[in-house]
Amino acid sequence: MRKTTDPCEVVAVGWSRQGVRLPFTDRAEAGRLLAEQVVPLRLADPLVLALPRGGVPVAREIASRLDAPLDVLVTRKIGCPSQPELGVGAIAEGGEPVFDTDLMRRVGLTWEDLEETVRRERTELARRVAAYRGDRALPRLKGRDVVVVDDGLATGGTARAALAAVRAGEPRRVVLAVPVGAAQTVKALAGDADEIVVLAAPWTFRAVGQWYVRFDQLSDDDVQRLL
Known part of the structure; x- marks a missing residue:
C-alpha cells in the first residue's frame, strides 16, 4: 500500500x-x-x-x-427533500431522529418539511431490520x-x-x-x-x-x- x-x-x-x-x-x-x-x-x-x-x-x-x-x-440518513444526498439528519433503530439544525436553518427547512421523509425512512429502516435480524430483538x-x-x-x-x-x-x-x-x-x-x-x-x-x-x-x- x-x-x-x-x-x-x-x-x-x-x-x-x-x-x-x-x-x-x-x-x-x-x-x-x-x-x-x-x-x-x-x-x-x-x-x-x-x-x-x-x-x-x-x-x-x-x-x-x-x-x-x-x-x-x-440507521438511515434523512435527506433534504429537494436534494436527497444532502443529509440533514439521521435515525437509528430504537431511537428518535437526530437533526443538523444549523444545516436545516441554512437551507430553509422546517420540521414539517421533513415529516414525509422521516416517515419514509422509518419504513425502510423497519424493512432492513427485518431483513437482517428477522423477529429477533436487538441484543441487551x-x-x-x-x-x-x-x-x-x-x-x-x-x-x-x-x-x-x-x-x-x-x-x-x-x-x-x-x-x-x-x-x-x-x-x-x-x-x-x-x-x-x-x-x-x-x-x-x-x-x-x-x-x-x-x-x-x-x-x-x-x-x-x-x-
Whole structure:
C-alpha cells in the first residue's frame, strides 16, 4: 500500500498519534487494523454493533478478535427533500431522529418539511431490520461495553444517531470505532461516545471510499452472510 500524500492527523485511543498507511486494501483489512486498537481497551461483556451495510465487514474482524457477539444497528440518513444526498439528519433503530439544525436553518427547512421523509425512512429502516435480524430483538445493551463500528465517517450524521440510540439502552460504556474519518467530524463527535478509536483523521476528506482500494457496494445478502 502507498502512503497518502494528504496530511493526516491520526487519532487513536486517548487521542494519541501514530503512523498509518492509506488507502486500506479493503474493509476486512481495515477491521483487522482497527481491532488492534480496540483490544487493549479491556472491554467488559462487549457487544459489537455494525452500521450496515459498510460497517459489517469491519465490525466482523473486531468481534472476532474480541470473541464478542456481532450484530447490526440499522440507521438511515434523512435527506433534504429537494436534494436527497444532502443529509440533514439521521435515525437509528430504537431511537428518535437526530437533526443538523444549523444545516436545516441554512437551507430553509422546517420540521414539517421533513415529516414525509422521516416517515419514509422509518419504513425502510423497519424493512432492513427485518431483513437482517428477522423477529429477533436487538441484543441487551444495559450494563455492557458497546462498540459501534462503521467503515468511515464523513459528516457523522448516522453515527450520531446510532450513538444516541445506544445511549438510550443504558450501556456501561460506548466506543465508536472507525478506520478513517474526517478530522472535523471526529472532533465534533467527541462528546457522543466515551471513546473514539480511529486510525486516520484527514483534514481533507471527500468521501469514505477514497481511503480504500476496494470499496465494493454491499447488498442485504452480503450483510446476512457476514452476520
